[in-house]
Amino acid sequence: MTPEGDLPGIVVTGASGRMGQMLMRLILQSDKARLVGALDREGSDWIGRDVGEAMGGTAVGVTVSDDPVATIARAQAVIDFTSPAATVAYAELTAQARAVHVIGTTGMDQAQLDYLAAAARHAPIIRAGNMSLGVNLLVGLTRKVAAALGEDWDIEVVEAHHRHKVDAPSGTALMLGEAAAEGRGQPLADLRTPAREGITGAREPGSIGFSAIRGGDVVGEHDVIFAGEGERLVLRHLATDRAIFARGAIRAALWGQDKGPGEYDMADVLGLT
Numbered sequence: 001m002t003p004e005g006d007l008p009g010i011v012v013t014g015a016s017g018r019m020g021q022m023l024m025r026l027i028l029q030s031d032k033a034r035l036v037g038a039l040d041r042e043g044s045d046w047i048g049r050d051v052g053e054a055m056g057g058t059a060v061g062v063t064v065s066d067d068p069v070a071t072i073a074r075a076q077a078v079i080d081f082t083s084p085a086a087t088v089a090y091a092e093l094t095a096q097a098r099a100v101h102v103i104g105t106t107g108m109d110q111a112q113l114d115y116l117a118a119a120a121r122h123a124p125i126i127r128a129g130n131m132s133l134g135v136n137l138l139v140g141l142t143r144k145v146a147a148a149l150g151e152d153w154d155i156e157v158v159e160a161h162h163r164h165k166v167d168a169p170s171g172t173a174l175m176l177g178e179a180a181a182e183g184r185g186q187p188l189a190d191l192r193t194p195a196r197e198g199i200t201g202a203r204e205p206g207s208i209g210f211s212a213i214r215g216g217d218v219v220g221e222h223d224v225i226f227a228g229e230g231e232r233l234v235l236r237h238l239a240t241d242r243a244i245f246a247r248g249a250i251r252a253a254l255w256g257q258d259k260g261p262g263e264y265d266m267a268d269v270l271g272l273t
């Protein structure tokens with residue numbers, strides 16, 4: 001996919017966003033990839049500006065665009081942390097360009113996931129609700145602990161994020177819930193308890209509950225609580241720097257360069273499968 005001798009060219013979507021900026025900073029510092037484009041939503045005041053200057057530094061020669069067709073045509077990989085609607089639209093164009101689509105966007109519904117599966121028939125899509133090494137290791141631990149403990153151990157996933165987050169439960173919480181359900185040998189859809197409020201009745205045996213806290217500048221915190229009689233086991237991941245997600249995404253973009261069409265996740269990238 002990469003012209004010989006060149007570093008893979010990466011386009012970052014959601015350039016003005018928290019993750020977009022982190023990604024662009026790390027790609028600009030990298031000796032393994034080049035930043036060849038930056039996209040943002042139509043009407044964003046970043047459109048037409050040099051990304052270095054927009055981020056408060058010196059010009060780097062890449063201008064933020066709202067033209068995904070022309071921009072994605074230059075990419076060997078598109079790294080996309082935006083919104084579900086935007087990601088679905090970018091997926092079609094990235095597949096047409098036969099580029100690797102690395103998706104960090106969370107909050108997708110089933111129709112949107114089906115759309116991504118169709119796009120992945122033409123080019124690789126690497127998607128994960130959390131791209132950090134720590135969380136992807138925690139997923140494996142959660143699966144193992146859930147399998148080892150019986151249904152008399154109640155499973156609860158508790159997550160905390162900054163005040164700007166728009167989706168709940170977080171993508172990470174759902175990954176952890178899915179791993180716990182896999183450990184129990186059942187689909188999460190059969191075990192998931194809807195958000196509790198009011199007279200909920202006693203806890204359904206074997207169910208998996210989710211709670212979300214939103215406030216301040218919390219980068220991302222996840223606990224998987226296994227609550228038994230007389231003891232509790234808590235598996236915890238604390239993110240203190242968004243660079244952990246961006247580093248994972250860039251690693252995924254490079255890993256995907258020699259992969260065929262299909263859907264992949266960070267466990268594939270990190271060799272945890």
Ligand SMILES: NC(=O)C1=CN([C@@H]2O[C@H](COP(=O)(O)OP(=O)(O)OC[C@H]3O[C@@H](n4cnc5c(N)ncnc54)[C@H](O)[C@@H]3O)[C@@H](O)[C@H]2O)C=CC1
Nearest residue numbers: 014016017018019041081082083086104106129130131245
């Ligand atoms: N998988 C992972 O490891 C991580 C995933 N995320 C997810 O990434 C996404 C973005 O997070 P943040 O950067 O914190 O959000 P943000 O709100 O700071 O940035 C979102 C960016 O997407 C752009 N955007 C939104 N809707 C768009 C549209 N319809 N068309 C084009 N551009 C659009 C915005 O202009 C903005 O630049 C969220 O879904 C979040 O949950 C965040 C961190 C880590």
Ligand SMILES: O=C(O)C1=N[C@H](C(=O)O)C[C@H](O)C1
Nearest residue numbers: 106129130165170171172220
């Ligand atoms: O929106 C965020 O910030 C984050 N989103 C991801 C999620 O939904 O789990 C990953 C991380 O926790 C930060």
